[in-house]
Amino acid sequence: MPNDIEVLLSVSLNKATTPWSLHVDESNHPNYLNPGPNAQCLVWTLMGEAASGSFLPLLGPEPERGFVWTGTAPNNGIFGSPFLSANNQLKLIDHHTGPSTSGIWTYNLRANIGGTVYTTVALSAAAQNTNPRIKNN
Numbered sequence: 001m002p003n004d005i006e007v008l009l010s011v012s013l014n015k016a017t018t019p020w021s022l023h024v025d026e027s028n029h030p031n032y033l034n035p036g037p038n039a040q041c042l043v044w045t046l047m048g049e050a051a052s053g054s055f056l057p058l059l060g061p062e063p064e065r066g067f068v069w070t071g072t073a074p075n076n077g078i079f080g081s082p083f084l085s086a087n088n089q090l091k092l093i094d095h096h097t098g099p100s101t102s103g104i105w106t107y108n109l110r111a112n113i114g115g116t117v118y119t120t121v122a123l124s125a126a127a128q129n130t131n132p133r134i135k136n137n
Contacts, residue, residue, distance in 0.1 A: 034137050035099075046111060108120050
């Protein structure tokens with residue numbers, strides 16, 4: 001992926017929720033991607049108190065996966081399959097090239113931190129102000 005652009009998304013432990021959850025920092029909208037000729041690689045990294053944890057495996061039944069789409073999944077070809085890198089980051093290739101790959105998709109992340117599994121909070125596919133999401137402009 002030497003020509004890919006990496007888009008970094010920090011994931012931290014949110015102790016303000018009950019139960020505690022994962023929080024994806026979307027400040028300044030790193031999750032809003034513009035189309036381009038090269039693929040963009042979304043990179044989620046566990047930070048702060050979550051840094052000692054690890055994302056759950058990406059295969060297996062839905063409640064045990066580290067990444068799942070919620071609501072309507074994107075059409076085939078927009079995104080590659082998520083994968084875990086050697087340095088404990090979760091990555092997803094976004095092939096956003098133009099209007100045919102535009103849209104908004106919500107997802108859940110899950111990570112094991114200190115023996116407890118935490119997840120992002122996804123209220124519904126429509127709750128785009130609180131759900132972690134990817135927006136291809």
